[in-house]
Amino acid sequence: MSTATVALSTTPLESSPSHTAKVYFKEAKYEFLKNLRLRMYTASVLSFPLMFYVLFGLVLNSKEAIGGTRVPTYLIATYGTFGVMGASLFGTAAGLAADRGLGWLQLKRASPMPPFAYFIAKVVMSMIFSAMVVVALMVLGVSFGGVRMPIADFAKLLGTLVAGSLPFSAMGLAVGYFAGPTSAPPTINLIYLPMSFCSGLWVPFMFLPKVVRQIALVLPPYHLSQLALGIVGAGRHESVATHWEVLFAFTLICLGIARIGFQRDQEKMYG
Amino acid sequence: MSLKVENMPATQPIETRRMVASLEGVSKNYGPVRALRVVDFNVCAGEVVALLGPNGAGKTTAVKLLLGLMPPHNGRVRVFGRDPTNPENRKRTGAMLQVGRVPETLRVREHIDLFSSYYRKPMPLAEVLGAAGLEKLGERKFSDLSGGQRQRVLFALAICGDPDVLFLDEPTVGLDVEARHMLWEEIRRLVERGKTVLLTTHYLQEADTLADRIAVINQGAIIAQGTPAEIKAQTSGKKIRCITGLGIEMLRRISGVTEVREDREAVEIHAREAEPVVRELLARDPQLSGLEITSAGLEEAFLALTRNNGQNENQQN
Numbered sequence: 001m002s003t004a005t006v007a008l009s010t011t012p013l014e015s016s017p018s019h020t021a022k023v024y025f026k027e028a029k030y031e032f033l034k035n036l037r038l039r040m041y042t043a044s045v046l047s048f049p050l051m052f053y054v055l056f057g058l059v060l061n062s063k064e065a066i067g068g069t070r071v072p073t074y075l076i077a078t079y080g081t082f083g084v085m086g087a088s089l090f091g092t093a094a095g096l097a098a099d100r101g102l103g104w105l106q107l108k109r110a111s112p113m114p115p116f117a118y119f120i121a122k123v124v125m126s127m128i129f130s131a132m133v134v135v136a137l138m139v140l141g142v143s144f145g146g147v148r149m150p151i152a153d154f155a156k157l158l159g160t161l162v163a164g165s166l167p168f169s170a171m172g173l174a175v176g177y178f179a180g181p182t183s184a185p186p187t188i189n190l191i192y193l194p195m196s197f198c199s200g201l202w203v204p205f206m207f208l209p210k211v212v213r214q215i216a217l218v219l220p221p222y223h224l225s226q227l228a229l230g231i232v233g234a235g236r237h238e239s240v241a242t243h244w245e246v247l248f249a250f251t252l253i254c255l256g257i258a259r260i261g262f263q264r265d266q267e268k269m270y271g
Numbered sequence: 272m273s274l275k276v277e278n279m280p281a282t283q284p285i286e287t288r289r290m291v292a293s294l295e296g297v298s299k300n301y302g303p304v305r306a307l308r309v310v311d312f313n314v315c316a317g318e319v320v321a322l323l324g325p326n327g328a329g330k331t332t333a334v335k336l337l338l339g340l341m342p343p344h345n346g347r348v349r350v351f352g353r354d355p356t357n358p359e360n361r362k363r364t365g366a367m368l369q370v371g372r373v374p375e376t377l378r379v380r381e382h383i384d385l386f387s388s389y390y391r392k393p394m395p396l397a398e399v400l401g402a403a404g405l406e407k408l409g410e411r412k413f414s415d416l417s418g419g420q421r422q423r424v425l426f427a428l429a430i431c432g433d434p435d436v437l438f439l440d441e442p443t444v445g446l447d448v449e450a451r452h453m454l455w456e457e458i459r460r461l462v463e464r465g466k467t468v469l470l471t472t473h474y475l476q477e478a479d480t481l482a483d484r485i486a487v488i489n490q491g492a493i494i495a496q497g498t499p500a501e502i503k504a505q506t507s508g509k510k511i512r513c514i515t516g517l518g519i520e521m522l523r524r525i526s527g528v529t530e531v532r533e534d535r536e537a538v539e540i541h542a543r544e545a546e547p548v549v550r551e552l553l554a555r556d557p558q559l560s561g562l563e564i565t566s567a568g569l570e571e572a573f574l575a576l577t578r579n580n581g582q583n584e585n586q587q588n
Contacts, residue, residue, distance in 0.1 A: 104372060
């Protein structure tokens, strides 16, 4: 039996669905813990939207209203969108770019980890952080800003914003596949901050210059914030279906770009 | 360990043992850089093979091909008789790669827990920690570990799934002497339990003491393969040390001399065989003194091999 192989002598055990589920769960759990302990991440992702909300929604303009909606309520929708964007973009892109560029992802790929577990973990982690930002905004608004809404509307707002994490996670994956470990965070800021401004997340949309308002129509945060504002009775009352369609299309485009990066990585070597 | 192997007939064991992993006529280029050129190489069940070579020789490329992290340009890579990207293979494989950044905020125990979950029958955590010498460090965050401790965590991740074959890329780089010896012990223990190990190293001593078989790689080509004893025998010959009035250039012209070096007041002559050279030396220089003849070690063999290889290369160009 010269040059025989040992391969097929042992029967491969099928991976049970429960085992696979456990792997996905652990991957997501540790991805969450990893980021939760990363002060850079939690500080920028949680504290910026909350700080802005406290300052502009509770301290300064709490008695004002924008188009019939009280400012503390209105700003939950817009800073909520802002927070979701930050949590999702930084949560996926920064980690992915570093893991890719510095060899960690290769080690994971060499292991029996199901390849999708890695990505799903990042997306789930981003959604959890998105939910944390939005819930924190709601708690602040209800406790200190007199925000009152039916529970169903709170739930709908939370659900919409957390679902809105997906397009930005997809975008983060795309950025993470094309940016280097050190260039990823500034690249995200370069996308994230102008997009937030142009979409009316900092300054209410109606106060933006006309040219900016036209640009906003193609920006995903505009569409997500309009969905959120619609729930609190504000915004521009455009077609809800259109907003979702734009976000869905944007997600697909980003996943397509991420896929190109993924394949490029498979073919070339790095590190 | 190495003694046992040295006593085995050279040609007998390799062919009859079961092949676990192989590169068959494999070439790999990175743009214009030819990282591997038509490499044939295999690892058989239960053996420790060292891929020995200087930095940039193609060691890491060979490991990454075997791990299915990239495809070869030419040739075939097989692990357990299958394509290395096969998910079943990965469940039987453990890997150690040179990683620039490991997620720093996770604890040692958590890293191991996650990697263990990928495998069907992982080792218990305590056993993994013990094997990697991390008993007291389970609760530490990765960021709080020293360089050597980090390297041991990567080793723990490679073995935690109790895999059948381990591909270790520079496993002992950055380890102090004690930690290195501990890791060697651990690798021996793995082999005693029937595991197969391929490791890359540029430490000659490591290859010599640990490996059943060494493949010397340089500039993308395997230039010698065999047991440590065979490698030494193949090229090294003898080292002749003496004090002589003969000039270096003249010594170099003596037939059978491969290298001449000045060493303080003496010269060190490397030769395939000592006797004819010594005869010639004594005939030419009756004043010659301080004569010593020793067998060249693996280091000399390695230097000779890589240098010859480089010369051939230059002649071809």
